[in-house]
Each structure stands twice: as structure tokens, then as C-alpha cells.
Amino acid sequence: MSAKSVLTLALAAFAAGCASPGMRDAAPTFDAVRVTEHRDGDDLLTAGLGPDGLRAAAPPAFADPARPTPAELRRRALWSNWRGIADLSPGGGYGALYGSTARVPGREYHALARVPGARQPHRVVVQVPDAFDTGRRCVVVAPASGSRGVYGAIAVGGAWGLPKGCAVAYTDKGAGTDWFDLDAGQGIALDGTVAPAADAPLAFAPDAPAAGSGVRGIAVKHAHSQDNPEAAWGLHVRQAAEFALQALDRAFPQAAPFRFDNTRVIAVGISNGGGAVLRAAEDDAPWLDAVVAGEPNVTVQGAIPLYDYTTQAALLMPCALRHMGVPLPPAVGEACIAAAEAGLVDGDDEAARQRQAYDRLRARGWTDEALRGGAISVSFDLWRAIAATYASAYGRFGVDEHPCGIRFAATDANGQPRPATDAERAAWWADASGIPPGAGAQIVARDGIARQLRCLRELWTGEGEAAARVRAGVAATRAGAPRAGLPVFVVHGRSDGLIPAAFTSAPYVRHAREAGGDVRYWQVANAQHFDAFLGLPVFAAQYVPLLPYVYEALDRTWAHLESGAPLPSDAAIPARPRAGSPLDAAHLALPQR
Template sequence: MNASAKRLVFLLLPVLATGCARTAVEPAMSRPDFVRGEPRVTVHRDHDDLLSAGLGLAGLAGTPVPFADPAHPTAPELRRRAIQASWKGIADLGPLGGYGQAYGAVPAVPGREYQAFAWVPGARQPHRVLLQVPDGFDQAKRCLVVTASSGSRGIYGAIALAGAWGLPRGCAVAYTDKGAGSGFFDYADDSGVALDGRRARRGEAELEFTPPPLSAGAGVAVKHLHSGDNPEADWGRHVLQAARFGLAMLDRAYPEQAPFTPQNTHIIATGLSNGGGAVLQAAGLDDAHLLAGVVALEPNVQLAGQGRPFYDYATEAAIWLPCALTDASFDATPFARAPMTRGWPQRCASLHAQGLLTAATPAAQAAQAYEHLRAAGWTDNAMQVAATTTAFDLWRAITAGYASAYLRRDAAHMPCGFRYAGMKADGQPGVADTATRAAWWSDSAGIPPGNGIGLLGGTDASTDPTLAGERCLRALWDGDGADSRALRAGIDATAARLPRTDLPLWVVHGADDGLLPTAFTSEPYVAWLRAEGRRPLYWKVPHAQHFDAFLPLPGFGERHLPLLPYGYAALDRLWAHLYEGAPWPTQSSTPKGQPRGARSLTPAMLGLGAN
């Protein structure tokens, strides 16, 4: 795998260089009771803007914007890099991907940002909230888009979806990192991240994440995983708080137009992946009828007693997919025969040695593992695309962290012997250098490894070293001990609730999603809503998979379509319903697009002309 591909992977496992951002002075007004202290207000105009930090589409797609002093980047520089990393981690900005030509655009959108730390009642740690108010805010069609970051990304982690759709339209956009983000705390120097993205030591400033004191050798703590809050259980509350924060900050931005309320300002919720799950959680908790409509893309949504929780099928995938993917039927699958997969035949041998496979030959063992996954609900398309997730070792990276979150463990007591530590330039564990640490907030996708942080532990000295940790993580799901019961209770707390009957709701999911397969997520959720008398719209988009940003990788763009344009289209339909009087459809046929092959993506390939 070449260097650019490796960097793309780390972004997915995961600022203004000229210092143009200016702190605004505005009249002090009441603030929401869940915000402590005054919000930080900055102005972004001229060679700076809300949507791309002045980079434009070409700059977003380019190499990371350098810091003038890598050891001490400024807050505007960090913001610019964070916006760039968030765009590149979500959207296909490659030369053949069609962004800006076949769909989407990145116009300059000047405006203001309001940012604060918000607290869910009972939480140990805050979540970030941010409102972007464009200068062109449409006061005649008051619109507030509320969103949550995908994956475990930082506050700008949904800008390519919610910002790109809402800001040019004149909507304000409210974001939350939903208790995740890249405000890593490094015990080596007892430092975390302040509100402006710069690093500060414990006691020097209010930090995004301040874990209990531990020794300098405790490594790196991650808010999503080590806050003690199980943030996933509160994702919906984070979204609703972000919406309320957005209304309050609009009162500040336009005092002559205040108050902004759900009765005079339509609030549209949208999110992707974990962000999609967050807005569906919010829909089920919205007793105050804040939300006017919801569009969820490839949501990580879990139900009580239905479907399969992510932790269940992800720990299963980590163990079984390396063997199943050695089956000859996957020989032409992208990344299924990449250099990092050479150990996969050993997984078949290990599972046979441990009595999990009975077949005697490698080919028969691979076929048996494949049939095991098929019986568990995995489709061929999901397994094919999951070859990339498996090759990049994402299953283990994600589930090791999520187990810690569900069990509310700190950095020194992660389950199954896992831990995070800074990595030295030679690839060995140690103390991260100052420049690497300074860029964590802007560059990281939220869950290590990557960006100079390593995932350690959970291995043994065998010829299949990761299997021991993966089986330990799986045993937490299957077992009946105290830890297993606590983990399942943590997962149960994340289940979505039923939204109100009249809420317009649209789920858009790629048929080829190999990370959050539709069979385990969107399909049982939509079926549940319909059984309960709701009328959600559902697009299961052919040829779309989970990571639009993977499409520039060899073999991906030729086979798969991006999902973002279908999310934009669903949001367009919701806008037409809310603002133009278009009837909300009772059903909508899924567009039938075609992969681009070796050509550049064109609008006709998306099949959206009649939708």
C-alpha cells in the first residue's frame, strides 16, 4: 500500500494558516444551562470561510496544510487542518470522484462560529457544540441543520454532509462531537485540548477531556473510550443539546429577530454512520418536537432485541473474516490479497486448532468460515467490501475501544490488556514528540491507532498474535460474568427509541456497506418503524458502500458509488416539503446508479435525474 493510501486509512480510523479568524464581540445574552462559561465566538471572512477555511475544493483535496511552527500551531491553523481532515475523511475528493462536478460544491461561505463545551446531566465529561452562522443566513426561511460527527471524529466531522448541504443554502449548522473527538489526554505531560484546539496542561485551561490523574506511564486517554460516561448512550441527547445551543446562538447572532424557536425555525437533523445513529437516537428522544425532519445516512443504529448490535457482529468479523476471505471467491476483491493479508491463512489454521473449524484443508476451512458468516446474516457484498476493513485491522481497533467505553474503563484498565501509548519515530512505544501531539486534535479521526498513537496489548507470541485479544473481546459479548453483563448493559443503553408519528424520516444506506451492513442496522430499524405505524423512507443504494473516502483506493471507485449525493438528494426533498409545500412521499423508489468504472463520475451515473 502506498503512502497516500496509508494516510487515508489513518484519517478514516480515524485553521486558518494566515490567522484570519477574529474573535467577535457580541452582546452578552442568556445561554443554555448545559453550557458553562461564555461561548467562543470567531469571525471567518475574506481568505477564510465556514465551509473550507479558505481552502476551496482544490485545497481540501490537497496535502495537509502546514503549520508555521509545528510544535506550536495557532488556533486558526488547527481549525483549518481539522476542517481539511474532516472533509478528506468523509468525501471522495479524488480527481475521478466527481465532487464539485457530478454533485456537491464547496463555495466560499463567510460567517461566524460559536463554540462551547456542553454537559449532559450526570456526565463526567463534556461534549463540544459548534454553531456556524453564514452571513447569508436566510431570515425569511429560518433553517437550522443539526448534526453529529461520524465515527469518533472531532467537531467538524460532519461538515462534508451537513455543512456542505446547509451553509450554501443559508442555513445555520449546529454540530456536536457527541462525546467523542480527538481531544486526547496524554499522561506523559498531563496535557489535553482546550476549546480552541490548542494543547494545555491540566489546570491551565478548561479542557475537552480531563480524566482522573494517573501516572505518566498510563499512556493516552481518549474521551469516547475513557470518559466513564458511555457516550454512545447519550448520542441523542448530545444532538438535541446541539439544536438548543444553535437556537440560543442564533438569538445572539440576530437579536432583532429573536427568539429563534422550533415553531419559527425548522430544525433538520442529519448525520452519517455513528452520526446517523445519533440523529435517530435524537428522533426517539425528541419529546419537545424540536426536529422538523431527519435524514440518516448509513446509521449505526441499534434496537432492543432486534437486529444485531455493532459490537456483536464486529467482534465476530474480527475473528472469522480473515479466514473466510481466503476463499477463492474473493481472489478479485480489492485488498483481499494485499500484502497485509498474508497472515490470513494462519487464521484458518488457528481456528481449526482451537476447535472452531472442523475441516482439514485450508480451502475447506475458508469455505467453512464463509458459511459460518453467511449463517450469521453476512451477505456476499458485505463480506467483499469488508475485506478492506479487515485488511486495515479496523475491527480490532474499534472493538477494543468500544469495549472500554461500554465498561466505563479508564486508560489504565482497558479490557483484554489493551492500551494506547504514544509512538516514537522508530515505531516503538514511547512519548509522542511535541509536534505530533500538537496535531492530534486537527488530524486524528478519533480512535487510535494512527497519528503517532499505538494500540498495544491484546496479543500473544503465537503465529496468529491478534487472535487472543479478539477472542477475549468476543468472550465479553458471549459470556455470563460480571464484565459481560456490564458490557451488554452498556450496549442496551444505546438502543434507539420510537420517533413520533408525524416526523418525516429518511434512511439512506449503501447496499454494499461492509462496516455497518444493512441487514444488521437500517433494515431492522426501518422494519420496526413500519411495524409501529411509522412511514420512514428508505433508500438501499446499489453499489454504495460505507466509506466514500475509500473510493480513490485501487479497485474501489471503479466498483462503487459515493453515498453523499444520495444524502444531499434526500435533504433536498425534505427542504421542498418543509419550505415549498411539496407533499412528503409515502414511498420513494431507490435511484439505480451505475459505478463509473475507469472513467470520471458523471451526474447520469448517479441515477438521480428522476428523484
């Protein structure tokens, strides 16, 4: 039975005396702790859904859509996060060729942690399997990818660590799906249910005018926390690891204390989670034993940061892809118009402007592989969604303060903002990916898309207080080199069109090695950013999943830590798509051991 027992405790009763050395200035602070058990038809990895339930096209239903239970919300959150990260389609190889959806019974520990100086907490969850071996103590720390909720790395760290008997610690990195309804004055409680603002602690309660004051819509934690959470990613990961030790102390008091010097800790993440584990690797304290980062969103000094290439791609990529003959939805043409109006392209005719956009992106460092992979981001309007959210986060702008007049709200059939319904609000925590549009929330703005994109770009290239705040926020996210002697493994797809390796992994690896870092780097041909899209035949015919290489990197790293096996060399992996046939080992072309 899912969540058979629930216990809410004060921090003092749970974590007294648990501070660990090397925590910079202070031990982590937790507002509350909730413990649940998952056995007898429920489990840690799939909430009892198993592979068939995870593959189901429809999400697990709520008995009462307006008032789902915590167990229903958790089950649906696992379903949506699995499907948002992994290719579970028949023939895709998951569970047969790589990966696991094993039923793993155990306990979960939930809490709200707060980094020093932060206005808002971040979620941490620790999954402790019943098969945890106190004689071979291991913790996998897995921060969420993208802006996902706290289960956003279940298919990454959970799928690898839980079947091995390791505890797995998660964090939403200060983003996540704890949205706040400004009209109803309601947010998300620790158990995922909706609660009034007065019912502390909420996972996100923004500074905003009270309900009924005229401010309408949805406050999104990543955009409106006013914390610039990306600047603290490494500390978020560290606090999740600290919480794991505390959870293990409670789970196995006869084997306590669990400390960093007697427990193996591996950090793994993809996308933003990959950037987060690389930021954690900078910590000079020897609490981490190894790091594996897949397709990491990471920026080092001298590299082109995410906000720069995102806002440029939003304007130029539609034109460039048309020059390349890549089919796009008609609606994206407005971005190409915006590029011309902004003076970014100025050819005599449409063909010349398209060629100029292509040439400018190529000169910036985009490869043809990455540009083709970027068609996904163009088609799904991801560039605008990312730029709108990250501009607010980097500038630490509060609710209704976005310099481009952008906000988020439920909308009616005419695209006009309206209050969210009870059922929409109740499903946010389980269904949302962390950034609108999605889960009933849309991007609304005072201007059309073309002007929005120009305004977002000018927050990087322009002058004024707002632009200065955004650039300062970006500068605060730059990564340093990893701790000397720490094994670091970076895996990236050559066709990644959302976080191109040329701007992220490649400069990071150079920077780390110049500083003496112990870094391995695998580049995978025909792998783009979104494994989940490979369930669509058009993408399965072009690309391979990246998760098999992340799992393999974890296996190689584990063998190195466990038995001293040598870590592999760098590799350019000649993977090839399955093109209608079931994925097999020959398609993946994993480097030989």
C-alpha cells in the same frame, strides 16, 4: 483573515434565559463559549482552502509544528475531515455533479456542553453564515461520523446547509479528537491547542494517575470518558440544536428570540452521525422538523448490535474472504488463526475452515456484497480498532482498565510505547479520526493480535463482570421509534461492509414503521461505507459514493417542508461504478422526482 476575533464568555452572559421547552430535565450546560469570524480569505466551509486546497495531498502546514495556532489547527481539521468523508478526486463528481465547496463567510460559536450525569463534556460548534435569512430561519444539526472530531460532518451537513444560508450545528457526540497525553499531563483546550491539565476547561480530562506515575500513553475520549457516549447520542444532537438557537440569538439580537417553534431544524448524519440523528428522532418534544440518516450505526431490539457483529467479523471475515477469493494483505492471516483457536471454525484443512467461516457469516445475515465491502475493514484492521475502543466505552472502563490489556500510545520503530512528541501531540486535534491507530497513536496490548481478538469477542459471549458491563453498555444504546409524524429518511449502501444494512437500517425501518413512523428508505447498489476511498482507482472501479443520495434526500425533505412536495417512495437504486470514466448522472441513477 481566519479567526479575526476571539471572545471567551461565561455561560451566564451568553445563554441566560435561553432554556427551551421539552428538554427533559434541564437546559444544556456550557462551560465556555468562543466566537470566531471567517472572512477575507477564510470561510466556514473550507477555511479558505477551496476545492484545490482540499484536494492537495499534503495537509496545510503549521508554521511551528510544535505550537500551531488555533487558526492553523482549524484549517487543518477541516482539510482532514473533508478528505476523510468525501471523494474529492478528479472525475469523482464532487462539486460538479453533486456537493459544494462554496466560500461561505460567517461566524463560528464554539462551546463545551455537558449532558446530565456525564463525566466529560462534548464539543458543540455552530456556523452562522453572513447570508443567514432571519425571515426564513433554518438550522441543520450534523453530528460527526464515526468517532471524529467536531468538524466530522462538515462534508455532510455543512456542505449542504451553509450554501443554502442555514446555520449548521455540529457535535462530536462525546467522542472526537480531544486526546489526553498521560505522560505529559496535557490535553486539548477549546481552541484546539494543547494545554496542561490544570488549565480548565479542557475538552477531555480523564480520571487517571498523575503524569510520572508509570501509566504511559494516550487517553482517547471515546474509549476513556467512562460515559458510554453512544447511549446519549440523541441528547448530544438536541444540545447542539439548543446551542444553535443561542448562537443565533447572539448573532442577530434584533431578530431574537430564536426558538424551536419559529426555526426549522433538520438533523442529518452518516455512520455514527446517522445513528445519532435517529436517536434524536425519538424525542417526543416537537423540536425536530425532519431527519436524514445515511448508513446509520443504529440498533433496535432484536437486531444484531455493532459490538457483536464487529467482534465476530474480526475473527471470521479474513477466512471468509479468502474463501471468496478476495485478495487480502498477508498480515491479516493471524485473525483466521485466532478463529480456529477460539473454536469458531474447525474444518479439517484451511479450505474447509475458510468455507465454514463464510457459511457462518452468511447464516448470520451477511450478504456477499457486504462481505466484499468488509474487505476494507479487514485490510485496515478496523474491526480490532473499533472493538478495542467500543469495549472500553460500553464497559465504561477508565484509563489502564481495559479487560483485554489494550491501551493506546505512540510507539518506536520496534512497536514499543514511547512518549509522544510535542509535534505529534499538537496535531492530534486536527489530524486524528478519533480512534487509533492514526495521528501517531497505535494500539498496544499485553498479548498478540489473535489473543486480543479472542478476548474482545469473549466480552460479548463470555461471563464475568467485564463482559456483563460491556453487554449492559450495548443494551443502553438501543434505539426506539421516531416521534409520530416526524419525516425520517434513511439511505444505505448495499455494499456497506462496516455497518451492514441488514443489521442496522433494515431492522430500524421495520421497527419504526411498526410503531407508525413516517420513514423512507433508499438502498443504493454498489455503495459501501467510505466515500473517501473512492479516490483510489481500485475502489472507484467497484463502488459509487453515498453522499449524492444523502444530499438528494435532504433536497427532497427540504422541498417537502418548504412547499408540501410529496416525499419519495422507497427505492432500490441501481447505481453503477464509473470504472475509469468521470462520474455522471447515469452512474448515480437517482430516483426521478
